[in-house]
Amino acid sequence: MFLPLALLVAALCLALAAWATWFVVADRAVVLRQLWGAAVVEGVLLLQAVVLAVVQARGDQDVDGWLLWGYVVTQLIVLPVAAAWAFAERTRWSSVVLLVAALTVAFLELRLLQIWGA
């Protein structure tokens, strides 16, 4: 149940990263539509947190709870903060910030998958 969600998160993050990369190359600042894109990713992350909580509460999965939730909470913080920080800058550097944030969330998703599967 977790794997499809994780793949969805990774795919959305990479799409957002590609979008940001395009803007970096085009020397453009982050636009509002990209923030909506980040909001979609954040929505899926929230859904993922609920799914993980339910599966964990059922006790089906033997997993280090502290470690898992450390990653889940960290991952939830990244995009909103980065989006606000990026949007205040009106140069191409704002797109670089969004790119870094999207790749960070994708990397954290990979670590989450490893923690869950271990």
Add this chain to the structure above:
Amino acid sequence: MTAAPASTSAHRPTGAGAGRLLVAVYGVLALAATARGLYQVATKLDEAPVAYVLSLVAGIVYVVATFALARDHRALAWATVGFELLGVLTVGTLSMVDVGDFPDETVWSQLGAGYGYVPLVLPFVGLWWLRRTGRTAAVDTPPSGAPPAVG
């Protein structure tokens, strides 16, 4: 506490332009190191108290450095970024000489190899950036290029 920038107008703000990216990378590292430190202190402090408390302290200093760079508090930024440079060099070296005291589990261990050496490179970039933005704006290049299209 007010949110007003601490430096005078003669300096370029540390959190603008390329500084945006520097602060973002600092923020990611701050989050990673603090979360890891909290996890270590909360779950296994008795295994290696020195290393894990150090881990948490490192994380908190990264948070302060991120805040200082973002808000243009130059003195605080110099102090915290300098502290990190000392930390990564000291702990990094010690961890390679004597693994017993510093298990391979802090952000600074093995000179930050577990984080792609970002903890080693970042303080140098941070200090360079502070020096660069500290010069008066008149002799420096403009903070940014032409304003990009918005919307």
